[in-house]
Amino acid sequence: MDLQYQYRKRRVTLDRKNEFRFGEGKISGYASVFLGALSLLAVLAYRYPAYLTTIELRQVYDAEFLQQILKYGMYFSLLFGVLTFIFGRHRRMGTAGISLTLLGFALGGYNIPVGPVEPVRLSLGVDWLILAFLGSVGVFMTLEKLFPKYRNQVILRREWDLDLFYFCFNHLAISAILIYGNYHASHFDWALSPAVHDVVQGVPIWLQVVLIVLCADFVLYWEHRLYHEVRWLWPVHAVHHSVEQMDWLAGSRGHFFQVFSERALVMIPLYLLGADKTALDIYVAFAALQAILIHCNVRFSFGFLRYIFVTPQFHHWHHSSEKPAIDTNYSAHTVLFDRLFNTYHMPGQHWPAEYGTTVRLPRSFIGQLLHPLRAVQKMRRSRSVG
Structure with a gap:
């Protein structure tokens, strides 16, 4: 804890324009559109x-059971769409949701x-994408509404649509990510040890999980630290x-x-x-849930677990x-390596007053996609001038 620094409380002004309120049709409109899009x-x-x-x-879920969930999702999309007409507001969203759902029915609906x-x-x-979105909204958005750290922060906070695009892009690309990760890990065949495998598989499952968490955390800690401390890697990270308001989507x-x-x-240590x-x-499962939770707008302190x-x-x-x-705070799973390598920052009960980067990045997906290239070019120009 920096004794010289004056920690401040974060102030969040309620954005009434983007706030969800019952009886206005806005909740129904968004629910209809999202359920319609997911159904389609x-x-x-x-x-x-x-x-x-x-x-x-596909090896994990029951496709026939999920069709029953799809059926209710499609009918609720239609119901919420109709409600926008009853409320007399946000009818365009209701129309869009109904249209998406009817298109889904025309393509076979829940009877394929x-x-x-x-x-x-x-x-x-x-x-x-569908299961992750529904699960995240059902669990983490609910937690944020029941136990918010910043009560005035709305669901439709600034740049939520940009982060939703990232959410969709990253989940749709999961197969490519896994293929690349497995391909990269296969280059370490020379380091495989049957003896190590026998020892690891010979211990209880809970201990295997602990070993995986620690090994993965060690690799992620140093990967994360390099992205911060290597000048030409930082623009990527x-x-x-660049997120300035934290929630499950951030x-x-x-x-x-x-x-x-x-x-x-x-993938390498695994x-x-x-x-x-x-x-x-x-x-x-643990890593996926923790990755969402740690960005959430929730006020939980987690007691003694926060020291682990x-x-x-x-x-x-x-x-x-x-x-x-x-x-500071590079670790992904445990605080162990931040403690060991002196990058731990946890000032008592204080929470940050400001989020984001010290130099503001572009606010569009394309702008952020190209930002590292432009930043590296700028570094090269400044080096040549110097």
Whole structure:
């Protein structure tokens, strides 16, 4: 804790224009559009499963059961669309939601036969996108509304649509990310040790999970630290840090170069350990949930667990643009390596007053996509002039 720094409380002004209020039709309009869009995507995934679903996820869920969920989603989309006409406001959104749902019905709705799927390795992860979005909204958005750190922060906060685009892009690209990660890890075949695999698989599953978490965290810590402290890598990672209001969706913002490299690097320790599939599945679920939670707008302190695991308060400080927090809290899962390498910053009960980068980045997807190239070009020009 920096004793010289004056920590301030964050002030969030209620954005009444973008606030959701009951009885205005706005909630119904957005619900109709999102349920309509997700329903249409689900129908297309059932119609073209080889190209729009992921092999790994298909092995986990019951496609016929999810069709029942789809049925209710389609009917609720229609219901919410009709409500916008009853309220007399946001009718365009209601019309859009109804239209998307009716198109889904025209393409087969929830009655498309489910059968064997031809093995196509590279596909769009539409199923992963739908399930992740519904799960995140149902769990994390609910937590943010029930236990908010900043009560005045609205769901439709600034740049929520940009982060939603990142969310969709990253989830649709899951197959390509996995293929790249596995391909990258396969280059370390020379380091595989059957003896290590035997030892790891010989210990209880819970201990295997602990080993995976620690090994992955070590790699992610140094990968994350390099992105901060290597000058020409920072512009890539700065895209993730350009978020100025934290919530469950904020963690989705990230340059595709970092998303692919991060997944590829973390695959290496998982590949070399050779742990049981059950342990790997537990780790993947834990890592995915924690990655969303630590960006959430929730006020939980987590008690003694905050001295072991990365929590929202810990990671919010990593996203702070305040001087004492810059280049701290690199860990993804536990606080161990920040403690060991003196990059830990957790000033008591204080939370950040400011988020984002010290130099503001472009606010569009294309602008942020090109930002690293432009930043590197600027560095080269300044070096040649110097």
